[in-house]
Amino acid sequence: MILGVVGMVNAIVFAVAVLIALLGGAGLVSARQPVHAALFLVLTLFGVAVLFLQQGAQFLAAVQIVVYAGAVVVLFLFVIMLLGVDRVEVRALVGSGWRVWAAAVGVIAVLAELGFLLAGHEVTGAEALAGSLSAGTNLGVLARSVFTTYVLPFELTSVLLVIAVVGAVVLARRIRVEDGTKHEPREEVGS
Amino acid sequence: MIPVSWYLIVAGLLFGLGAFGVLVRRNVLVMFMSIELMLNAVNLTFVSFSRALNDVGGQVAVFFVLVVAAAEVVVGLGIIVALFRRRSTVTVDDVARLKG
Numbered sequence: 001m002i003l004g005v006v007g008m009v010n011a012i013v014f015a016v017a018v019l020i021a022l023l024g025g026a027g028l029v030s031a032r033q034p035v036h037a038a039l040f041l042v043l044t045l046f047g048v049a050v051l052f053l054q055q056g057a058q059f060l061a062a063v064q065i066v067v068y069a070g071a072v073v074v075l076f077l078f079v080i081m082l083l084g085v086d087r088v089e090v091r092a093l094v095g096s097g098w099r100v101w102a103a104a105v106g107v108i109a110v111l112a113e114l115g116f117l118l119a120g121h122e123v124t125g126a127e128a129l130a131g132s133l134s135a136g137t138n139l140g141v142l143a144r145s146v147f148t149t150y151v152l153p154f155e156l157t158s159v160l161l162v163i164a165v166v167g168a169v170v171l172a173r174r175i176r177v178e179d180g181t182k183h184e185p186r187e188e189v190g191s
Numbered sequence: 192m193i194p195v196s197w198y199l200i201v202a203g204l205l206f207g208l209g210a211f212g213v214l215v216r217r218n219v220l221v222m223f224m225s226i227e228l229m230l231n232a233v234n235l236t237f238v239s240f241s242r243a244l245n246d247v248g249g250q251v252a253v254f255f256v257l258v259v260a261a262a263e264v265v266v267g268l269g270i271i272v273a274l275f276r277r278r279s280t281v282t283v284d285d286v287a288r289l290k291g
Contacts, residue, residue, distance in 0.1 A: 007192075014193045018201050025208035025228055034220045041224050044205070048231050051198060055242045060234075060253050067257055072227070072264050079268045080220060083275045103214035107207045114203055118196070133245045145247045146254060157258045164262035171269035174276075 013054060021047030038076045045069045059139045198239040205232035219274070219281045223267055230260050 024043030031037040045068045052061035131145050146154050205228060212225030234253045241249025275281055 010193060014197070021201065021205060022208070025205050028221070028224055028228060029208055029212040029216070031221070034218055037221045037224055041227065044228060045231060048205070048235055051201070051235055052238055054193070055198070055238050057238045057241070057250055057253070060238065060250055060257075063254075063257055064231075064234075067261060068227075068231070072261065075264060075268060076220065076224065079272060083272065083281065100215050103211055106214070107210045110210065111203050111207050118199060131247050133241060133247045133250070138250075141247045142250055142254070145251050150251055150255075153255060157255065160259065160262050164265045168265045168269035171266070171273045 010054065013050065017047045017050035017054070019047075020044075021051070023047075034080045035077065038073055038080065041076070042069050042073050045073070056133070056138055059142055195239050195243040199236060202232045202235040202239065205229075205235065217282050217284055219271055219283050222283065223264075223271070227260065227264070230256060 021044050024040045024045075024047060027040035028037050028044065031040055045064060049061045049064040049069070052058075052064060131141060131149070133141060135141055136144075209225045209227075209229035209232060212228065213222050216222050216225065234256055237249040237253045237256070239249075241247065241253075271281065274286065278286060280286065
């Protein structure tokens with residue numbers, strides 16, 4: 001074989017991960033129940049995590065599994081259960097006529113344009129200031145970059161997370177009037 | 192090793208699926224998940240270029256995208272819960288009017 005054993009294993013892992021990711025993506029788009037869509041999303045995230053791992057981004061693969069497939073999808077499932085929106089949609093895709101085709105044509109056009117961009121050359125070719133990837137272990141290099149060059153954005157993410165949590169609490173709480181009864185949501189006038 | 196362009200093609204396909212989902216689905220939860228799919232496809236692009244250019248900046252970008260995506264999910268689901276309480280629907284066609 002031209003590839004050798006390691007190349008063969010790499011190719012097989014790549015093919016399986018891509019298959020899993022694309023299967024999950026197609027399932028997410030076409031699933032009729034939101035619960036199924038969330039589970040297909042887990043499948044995709046797992047496939048992408050394997051691709052991360054294959055490219056030497058071990059830390060990001062672990063974070064992808066823990067944060068995305070763990071926390072984020074559980075949050076999605078929790079909201080789906082909370083709202084009780086387990087009703088099956090009549091059709092997964094709206095219109096199922098010209099609108100779907102128009103969406104497909106638009107998406108393919110954007111991807112074709114991206115392909116043309118990819119075939120071009122790098123814009124500047126300048127060296128980035130983040131540091132070289134091969135200077136040490138993946139986690140060490142990443143940590144050094146985050147805590148030195150990007151320490152200010154890193155600290156600002158804590159502000160962002162606090163704002164997000166407070167905003168979610170404000171959005172999701174029920175408004176109560178002073179006599180303790182629940183505030184009835186206003187009926188929508190007309191349709 | 193697998194060539195970087197293959198990863199980019201996969202990322203493009205995933206992004207296309209996510210964009211297609213946002214355009215053709217009307218359940219707001221599924222649209223939101225499609226947006227997550229698009230974010231993930233872009234993350235894959237970042238990691239691929241990070242490997243191709245031997246530069247850790249791409250992986251740092253993915254790190255920050257993950258943090259922002261987590262915050263975005265929290266706020267977005269809060270909005271969806273508030274929307275459901277008010278209108279009892281999660282279909283975006285039913286909330287086409289901007290009036291409260």
